[in-house]
Amino acid sequence: MDSRITPVRLDGRQPYDYRKIRIQFGADRGCCKVSLGQTLVLAQVSCEIISPRAVRPSDGILFINVELSPMASPAFEVGRMSDLGVEINRLLERCLRESRCLDTESLCIISGEKVWQIRVDVNVMNHDGNIIDCCSVAAIAALAHFRRPDVTVDGSEVIVHPSDEKDPIPLSVHHMPICVTFSFYEQGKYLLVDPTDKEEKVMDGKMIIGMNKHREICTLQVSGEMLLMKDQVLRCSNIAVVKVTEVTELIQRALENDRQARLSGQKFGFAESEFTESILTNQLEPEEIQITESRMDEESEEEEDMNGDLNMEKKSKVKILDHGVGMIGEGGTSTWGLEDNEMTEELQKEAKVTQPDQKDTAHATDGNLGDDSEEEGTVMLNLDSVADEKPVRGEKMGLPNSNSNRKKRKGKS
Incomplete structure (x- = not known):
């Protein structure tokens, strides 16, 4: 429309x-x-x-x-x-x-x-x-x-x-009388010549003028639910x-x-x-259409602008509490990032336990404890775990704990 x-x-x-x-x-x-x-x-x-x-x-x-x-x-x-x-x-x-x-x-x-x-x-x-x-x-x-x-x-x-x-x-x-059809829309406000089938279905009425090239009107017929003025009839006759x-x-x-x-x-x-000896006989010739800005495009642009403004309002919500000059830290201790700091500290503790330094570790090698099919294993003993007297794998297997013996000897002396 x-x-x-x-x-x-x-x-x-x-x-x-x-x-x-x-x-x-x-x-x-x-x-x-x-x-x-x-x-x-x-x-x-x-x-x-x-x-x-x-x-x-x-x-x-x-x-x-x-x-x-x-x-x-x-x-x-x-x-x-x-x-x-x-x-x-x-x-x-x-x-x-x-x-x-x-x-x-x-x-x-x-x-x-x-x-x-x-x-x-x-x-x-x-x-x-x-x-x-x-x-x-x-x-x-x-x-x-x-x-x-x-x-x-x-x-x-x-x-x-x-x-x-x-x-x-x-x-x-x-003479050669020829009919020219005019279709009207919006109670005669808009006029089209040679309407197509789709345009005829939405028109309010039409006027048919039969005329020859000598400006002699042979027939004139108006049909539809509309009223035409004298100026509109004269305008259509000039176009015809x-x-x-x-x-x-x-x-x-x-x-x-x-x-x-x-x-x-x-x-x-x-x-x-x-008949033409070409495979392009029934090819449709491309038609150039000059499209101008319509009302639908303007309405869509207005809707996009409105939506963009609403999104900006939702994203940027700034509250002004008081006017004047303020200093950072006047409101007490900052609580920003406490959870992040706690998580980083826990990760650092776990990293110390799982990744000990090579200088502070001692190696104990399992010997051949029998004819069992178990493979030999190497156990890494942490100094912190020994100081806290936590059981380690070496004690369970019956291996001598060299670090604990050294501390006992130092105490006796």
């Missing part, structure tokens, strides 16, 4: 940027595939001769059909038109048919008897947001790419010529003019490239445009 408040979006775009648009034409006339980011739409145009309507006997018919298959999204069902499908179908009819972008009078063969019906089938192959814009681009590009067969009228007889006898005739397209002009130039450039490839005898179609 914070990504829509800051200028950075989830895919790194700016608020008014479109995703990458790619237009491809098939080998057959009137077949167009358009990809808007990960959203993929395939449009196919076909024609047939039918009887005209009684209200307009000299006008042809433009029929638009939109199919949302479960392959595009699990939310779509087979054989059942969802609310989104009905909305897209009605929008395309208003944008293309009611704007009179196609000259229907040129589709008349015999007034009141036979006319051409142009059918546009739009199939959504993958749904990643903003289906309406992608469908409008695919439909108008397919109409501009389509060629109908040439006919000859002989009395009441109509002869349809195949493409090898006579060149097919292109449709008379006056720029986007429609860019997309129109992209369609005309793709049509010109396909025409040049067909005239020069080069390979064309989906297979040629998709």
Whole structure:
């Protein structure tokens, strides 16, 4: 949610940027595939001769059909038109048919008897947001790419010529209306162009503007729980003019490239445009994302500063008892380190007992006391232990204590 408040979006775009648009034409006339980011739409145009309507006997018919298959999204069902499908179908009819972008009078063969019906089938192959814009681009590009067969009228007889006898005739397209979708957040406070599927799930409402490059609004629809001001509508229309002009130039450039490839005898179609002799065909191009400081980062930094201050307060607890100059030792004897001193003294006593000096020791060697298998041993006698008249190992074994005898002799003398 914070990504829509800051200028950075989830895919790194700016608020008014479109995703990458790619237009491809098939080998057959009137077949167009358009990809808007990960959203993929395939449009196919076909024609047939039918009887005209009684209200307009000299006008042809433009029929638009939109199919949302479960392959595009699990939310779509087979054989059942969802609310989104009905909305897209009605929008395309208003944008293309009611704007009179196609000259229907040129589709008349015999007034009141036979006319051409142009059918546009739009199939959504993958749904990643903003289906309406992608469908409008695919439909108008397919109409501009389509060629109908040439006919000859002989009395009441109509002869349809195949493409090898006579060149097919292109449709008379006056202008190219294209839909631009705007999504609003926080009651119209924030605005995004070309929302993705995730952005559409959290938006408050959206506005769709169908416009051509001549600044003519063909359709306008506002949906959602929000209220828009006049200035916001004018702002969106100004943005839509720029986007429609860019997309129109992209369609005309793709049509010109396909025409040049067909005239020069080069390979064309989906297979040629998709196939490359490289293992990096489906490699995703890295996108540069400019990440600025967000509110979450600021809050985390504030929390870290607060935690650091609390830790410092816990570690440094200084109490001021009195003001003035004091001397060390005025409070009596120091009790610091008494336990450490006692432990060091005990360790020193143990070291004196276990590690006697070589000068103050006497050696007594055990002889062979018998045929036992005991080994000979050497006993070290300490002078302190002898003075205290403590039994030592030498006395237990019956060895003569030389030090005690010497002291006795000195006493007698």
